[in-house]
Amino acid sequence: MDLVPLTTPSREKLRLAFTVNGEPRDLVVESYKTLLEVLREDLGLTGTKHGCELGECGACAVILDGELVLSCLVAAVECPGRSATTVEGLRQGPELHPLQQCFADHGAAQCGYCTPGMLVAAKWLLDRNPRATRGEIAEALSGQICRCTGYLQIFDAVEAAGRTLRGEPAPAPLLPSVHRGSTNGR
C-alpha cells in the first residue's frame, strides 16, 4: 500500500437533512461519507455513477444549489440544508426531460455509464446558457469522459434539447448513409 490515511474516520453519525430532487430527505449517515455514497448506498439513487472517486471522470456529477459538482469530492457533512439534483430528478413524472429524450433518440447513451453525469452537466449548462453553441457545449462537457460514443451524438443531443427547450424545431438524429446491395463490390 502506498497510500497513508490522513485521519481515522469519525465514528459519529451525521444527521443529514437536505433536499434531493425536490424532496426533503432527513437521514442519519456516517459522517465520513461522500455525497456520492450517500446518494448511491443510503438513498439507493444509483443513477449517479462511481467512476473514479478522484474527480476526473465526471460520472458522479450532480447539481448542488445550482452549481455543478462532482459528488465524489463533496463530503456529506457539507450538505445539510442544501439542495441536490441528480439524474433521477431531471424528469417530471413519466415524461422525460428534453435532454433525456434527445440522448435516447440520438444514441448519446451507449454503455450508459457516463450518461447521468453528462446529462446533469448538460442540464446545468442549458439552465445558465439556453443558447449554448456547439463549442460551448463541448467546453462545458469537457470534464465528462465518455469511452464509447465518440461524443458527436452527445453534442447533437444537447443541441437538439436546447432547441426543444427554446420551442424551436429540433433536427432529426443523424444517421449514416448505408449504401445497399454492394456484393463483392470490386
Added chain:
Amino acid sequence: MTTRNVGQPFVRRDGRAKVTGEARYSYEVAVPDAVYGVLVTSGIAKGRIVEIDTSAAEREAGVLAVISHKNALRLPGEPHLEGPDRVVQALQDDRIRYSNQPIAVAVADTFERAVHAAMLVRVNAEVAAHTVRVEDELHNAFPHKIMAGGKLQEPDESHGDVAAGLVAGAARVEEAYETPFETHNPLEPHATVASWSGDRLTVYDASQWVFAVKKKLAKGFGIPPENVRVVTKFVGGAFGCKGSAWSHVVIAALAAKQVARPVKLALSRHQMFGPVGGRPRTRQKVAVAAQRDGKLTAIRHETVSPTSRFDVFVEASALQARHLYASPNIESRHRIVRLDIGTPTFMRAPGESSGSFALESAMDELAHRLEMDPLALRLASYAEKDPADGKPFSSKSLRACYQEGARRFGWEKRPRTPRSQTRSGQFVGMGMATAMYPANFAPAQALARMLPDGSAQVESGTIDLGTGAYTVFAQIAADELGLPFEKVRFDLGDSDMPEAPIAAGSMTAASVGSAVLVASRALRDRLIRTAIVDSASPLHGLAPIEIRAEDGRLVATSGKSDSYVELIRRAGGKPIEERGKTAPGDEREKFSMHGFGAHFAEVLVDPDLGTVHVSRMVGVFATGRILNARTARSQFLGGMVWGIGMALHEHSVFDEKLGRIMTRDLSDYHVAVNADVGSIEPLFLEEEDAHVDPAGVKGAGELGLCGAAAAIANAVFNATGKRIRELPITPDKLL
C-alpha cells in the same frame, strides 16, 4: 426473408433506462445484507510477503474481516479455464508477481470503512529484482501459438522468398514501429457482487461473458456449474478487460463465503492499471518493397510483445499482414517476452489496431518513397483472394470503400508534398489507411417463446456492452416471427439463459444474431405445424410452404390466416417455445472472412507547440449486413475516436524502477475527450454475404479502430514531414 425490422435504425431499447438512471449496473443490484470489500494491492512488482499485519484494520469499527493468504480459505480447485481465460491471484500464496496485484481484501459494513481498513493493512515483503522492460528480456523472446478468432494460430507464417522479394523492388522500407502499453479504462470500474446460499453462488459481475465466470468460479470453489448463476444486465463499457474473470471476482466470492454475507467489491480507478490487463506494448519491424508500379514484391512483419511470468497473451499484431495485400512473398512472426507485469489481454481490436499502425505506416512510407499516391499503392496490390491460402473472400468491398471514402473526404485535395499546406497558421495534413478485421463467429444458442398475448420473448445469455444487443436481436426475431418490433422482447445477461459466446471479437451480432434467427425460425415453423394439425384453425390441412408469418398472424397464400393469440389459446393457452443453436460450419474452411474499410484523416498541427488536432475523419466500412444503422454508427464513431486516443494520447507509462504504471488515473492516462473530436463521418457499404453466417453480419465493434491511428499518423507526416514511428504522437515528438 422479410426485413421489415432488420436494417431499421431503431433507437436503443435500453436508452430510456440509461437516461433516467434506472439501469442498474452490477454493483448497483440491491442485495440484502451486503457488505463492502476493498482490495489491498501490492506496491512492489515482485517478491514474497513475509508478514502482513491486519490487526489495526481489524480493530476498526464495522470491519468484518481482513483476508489475506494467511487466512483465506484454500480453494479446492484451480480457478482457471481452457481458452482465453486469465490466470488469477486469489490470495492463495505469499508470492507477489506484479505491481498492484491483489494481496488482501478488507470487508466492512460501509464502503468508506472498507477503504480505510484496507489502508491500515501493513505489509512487509521480501523484494525481488523485477523487470518491466521489454528490452531486458529480448534475448529470451520466444514464439507461442496465438489465440485469435476463436482458434489457435501459428506465430510464424511465410510463403515465397521474402529476402529476394525485398531486394527485387524498386523501393523498399524497413523500419521499426512501437505502440505503448494501453489500459482499457471503461468508465465503469470492474465490479462484482457475490452472494452464497449454502453451496449455491449468485454473482452480479461487470462481465463480457457470464458463462466463463460461472465455470471458473464453479471450478475454483469445487461446486457443480449449475450451482453458480452469473448475471450481467448492464455493463459500463468493457473493451476486452471484462472478457475474463480476474482475481477480484474470485476474491469477492471467497470473501463472501468467509464472512457469510454477500460482498460487493469494485476496483478503484488505480486498481484498473495492472491486475485487469491492458494492451501490451509492441515493438514491431516492417519491411515492404514494391515495383515502380506499386505492386508489392515482399511484406515482412515481425512483432515482440510482453506477457506476464505466469500466463500467456500474444498481441497478434502481424496477423493481418498475412491477409491484407497481394504479394508473392509474405512473412509474419510473433514473439513474446515474459515480464513482471499483470497479464495483458485483449483490448479493442487486439493485434489489428497495434499492427495496422506499423503496417499501414510502412505502406505510407513506401508510397512516399515511390512518389505514389498512398491509395494508388494499396490498389496496386489489392488482394482479390486471401494471400495466405488463396481462398476467395466471402465478400470484400474494400475497393468501393477506398473510392467512396476518397470521394467523400476529398482525397484529391491532399497536399502532394509534406509541410506544404497551412490553415490559420497550422500545418494541414491528410492521411489514409486500410481497415481489416476478421469476421468472427462462435457457437451460440437462443430461445424464442411465443406468449399467449401474441408477443414474443427471446433470450440468450449474451451481454449488451452498449453495442445494441438488446435492440438488434429483437429486430431479427421480429422479422422471423412476422411481428412488429414492439412485440418482441429480447433479454440477455444471465447464465441461466441459453449459452452465448464471449461478447468480444466483434462476433456477438453474427453469433447470437444467427442463433436468434434460427430459434425464431424454429418457433415460427412449430407454430405453423401447430396450426395445420389443428382442425379448428383456418389453416388446417395446408402445407407449411403455403404459410408465412406477418403482422402477428400466420397467413396462407390463399389469404386465410390464423393469429398467434388464437392459435395458442386453442393449443391450451401455454407459451410455446423453441431453442436454436448455430456454430461455424464448412463455409469457414472454404472462404476467407473479413470486414474491410478505409480511413481518411485530416490533421492540423501547430508548428510552434507540436499539438495535433484531428479536424476531420471519414471512414467507409463494408462489414456485411447492417442490422441497425444507428447503433452501428455508434460502434464505428467510438472506434474511430479510440483511433484518436491511440494515435495521440493513450499511454500507460511504466516507472521501470518501481515496476508499476505511473499514469494510473484518468488525469494522467489520457483518453480522447470532447474537445479532441472534430468532424467524424462513418459510413457503410452494405454487403449481402451468404457465406459468413446465417445473419449475414461481419461485426462492427473493432473494425473502426483498425487502421485509424495509422491514418492519423500518416496525416501527421503529410502535415509536418516528420514520421513518428512510436505512439502516441505527443508534442515532444514533433518539436
